[in-house]
Amino acid sequence: MLSVSDAEAIILDLVQPLKTPQDTEFVDLLTAIARILASPVTSQLDFPHWDNSAMDGYAVRYEDVQGCSEEKPAVLEIVEEIPAGVQPKSTIQPGQAARILTGAVMPTGADTVVMQERTRREENRVIILAAPKPQEFVRHRGCYYRAETKLLPAGTLLDAPKIAVLAAVQCTQLRVFRRPRVAILSTGNELVTPDKPLQPGQIVDSNQYALLALVRQSAGEPLMLGIVKDEPEALKKAIADAIAQADVVVSSGGVSVGDYDYVEQIIESLGGKIHIRAVALKPGKPMTVATFDNDARPVLYFGLPGNPVSALVTFWRFVQPAIKKLSGLAKGWQPVFVKALACHELRSDGKRETYIWGQLRLKHGVYEFQSAGGLQNAGNLINLAQTNALAILPIGKTLICQGEEVQVLQVGA
Template sequence: MIPVNEAEAIILKAIAPLTETEIVGLGEGHGRILATEVTGKLDIPHWDNSAMDGYAIRAADVPEQPVKLQVIETIPAGEVPTQTLQAGQAARIFTGAMLPEGADTIVMQENAEREGDMVTILENPTRGKFVRSQGDYYRAGEPLLQAGMRLGAADIAVLAACQCPKFPVFRRPTVAIFSTGDELRSPTDTLQPGQIVDSNRYALTAFVESIGAIAKPLPTVPDDPAKLKETMQAALAQADIVLSTGGVSVGEYDFVEKLLEELGAEILMRKVAIRPGKPLTVAKFPDGKVYFGIPGNPVSALVGCWRFVQPAIKKLSGQKDNWQPHFVWATSPETLKGAGTRDAYLWGNLTMTETGYSFTRPSGGHSSANLINLAQTNALAIVPKGVAEIQTGDRLRVMLINS
């Protein structure tokens, strides 16, 4: 069995990031991976402006307070000042409005008293107070956003503010998904004795789409080598990564590994020291495509995806870094049992308390076939191999999951 961290390293080494790009607009960019460095065309702020409602003044006119100044203009946001401030003058100004020539300071309206066209300044402000100067945040032509970034809401706002309405992103990875097994049926079928619903098809489709890839679910495949090989070929023809569930153990109906070799793949691993999810077949084809054969048990399938497939898809997508899962330290109100020679990944819920993160397990059985209490969980606590148990209140490493 390959240790978990070594398995992750082997998988990431096998993945070559995509290079194909496409141009998208602001409305399509959220969650995409930026393909090139972006530079903006505008200074941010575009011009000196006020950070407060109040009065634009010359700081030199207020060596002490109170001082009366003549109000010569009112400047709302969106309008250009028409006058230049001279000694002894002020302008009524609103948040975001452009500073008039000659002004260098803003006095909040709470620190001023207006009477007719005169205003009394009740404070002695420092020069530049509440002024947002042109280019303070960003200078046009400088690097704005880096290639390999996954664009979030704030990044889209930055692109919009700097008038970058279109930009290049890497194309989204495609992932073909199918399940194997004579017992599998659709959620709309009437089940006969011995039959179960193919929930993995829907879980893995949701998983793939949640990290920005394009899922291509294929029909369920019976335990027939010829039909399985045909489906594997079809999957490889239309996707960058193939993700199949079932058929990767050592039973008489487990054909995946043998067929991968027949199709010309190099088997990179067969088993990983993790529970659940020990059977993990990973193979790479000469054209760079990667095949993941994961267990059919629904919990094992998702744990394998969260721990191993997610980093692979993130790297493939062109994301520069941060491929690995996010881990935090927590404590648990109960003792957590280990899995002997394997790392135990125990599903549950991570919450923040006054003293730090706390991890709790859901009620019910914790078999890899029990999909029920996996619902609404958000983390996997890790008991390292060789550790019999982690006692109540002891620190433990917890992996956040993206469901």
Template structure:
């Protein structure tokens, strides 16, 4: 049985990101949200595109107004007004100014903006009452944010709203992104039935297909629901072989423990899989299988059938592996944060233990609490709204109320404490 750190290393080292040339596609910018950029993007435009005003006020020559005061204001002739989106028509000469609005292009001859609160308008002239602190005050210089030709956004990042805004401003209406990794999902177990079926005594509703499909879609993957596969070696072997031929990754639940009907590890070896992980010293989620298939260039995760254990395994191992595979350069690793626990946390101490619950943002920092009711891996109900899992290392049996605990950040944003 491997330690969590050893299992993590073996899994993450085996993951190779999608090839940036063979596994990309070009999409419209409005379809790129959440996608991972495959190549750096540059722009032919400077940002700002031209010198412009950061304030509503007056474009001036610094030398004209540097010595003014409230008692001895500088009087300037207003020669034009420059609305946003309209280029200036005149060049400022000594003693002249132009009315300018935020974002408007600076006129030739002007090097500074005086905010309107520091002026007094008098017909076709304006009195400047407060001198600017330095030349160039309230002027955004052309190219001061970004210079044309340089990388604007590096490849390997997940595109978010702010990134889309920058690309739109750069007139990059199409971008090259990594294709979505294909992930096949199958549930093993003759006792399983679909949520649409009538439940008979002794049967179990297969919630794992739905949980994993949702989990994968939220990560930006392309899930394929293979469905329920009965505990029959030949049927399982056929279904897994088909899934390996289709998917970059196959994720199954059930059949990886040591029971009479747990066939997964044996089948993976028969299909040519290199089994790197068979079990991990983690709770929940001890029976975890990970294999790589060089021929199909595919990876396989065999998760426990217990829905709680399956999701904890996904958060701890599958999520970072898939994000690395998808081409994310940074930020694919598991994220742990420190939080004060609101409740006493307990563990047997023999395995690295993960207790699911909620991270809460308070005025004094992050806090963590576990749900009420029966707290066990068999209780799927209290897994709802989980956004963090407290990690208790091997040998730690108790964390007292108010003590700091390391928490695996499962989801964002952090809940806000009202």
């Protein structure tokens, strides 16, 4: 049985990220949110595109106002008013100024903006009551970005601020990595879909829906393959079909040591190489990780436990980082751990690395972890509903006291 850290190292070493050009496509800027750049982005435009004002005020020549004060103000003639979006018509001469609004183009001859709060206007004259700094409140062309230089590197996840940047510099067509295809299937004779009435002994297949949501959150494209009965031939066909169309296969159930747990022997019969069979993790000990070599690219197989909490915990800990790394993301695919103070006692038997689910919150600059409480076992999905973090008790650690520091894995982000 492997340690959690050894299992993580094996899995991430098996991941071969998507590559250019066979795994890329072009998308429009409007559909690029949450996509990952496959090549660096440059623009032919400087940003800002021209010298402009950062303040409502007056565009002036610094040498005309450098020594002024309330006792000795500078008096300038207003020759033009320049709102945003209008090209200036005048060249500012000695003794002149232009009324200018935020974002408007600086007129030729002016090099400084005096904010209106430091002025007084009298008809077509402006009285400057305080000397500005040289070039104050002027945003110079290209001061944020120079045309033809790298704007965003490959491997960048496109969020709202980056989409805004790309729009501002008129980059409207982007080469991005395709989303990794992740096949999801659930195994078990007892499983039924949520729309079916329950018969005695049956269980609703919640894993299919949870894993679908997690795959989407991980930048993957889920392929829903449904419920497969614990019958060797049916399982073999379903797994073979999944391997043929996906980059990653995630199944739940059938990986323990029960009489109907056939997944590992089917993987081997299909030519798969098993790298992990069990991990010293609670919940989530029975977990199979295998690889298949197909014509296009290697396929990574995760056989997760059937218990709902175990399936989610193992996905968060191992599968999500693998999918994110596979997706071409340059950074940010690793699990995120923080130190937090336990709000009450956390207990474990110390035999396996134990994950306790609950809520992480930031209070007065300090992280605190509040256990979900109740009965924490692998089948109790209900008190997992508000979870955003997992507190970790390492092997050999049986107690973390209230107020003691604990390592916490952030999830659900």
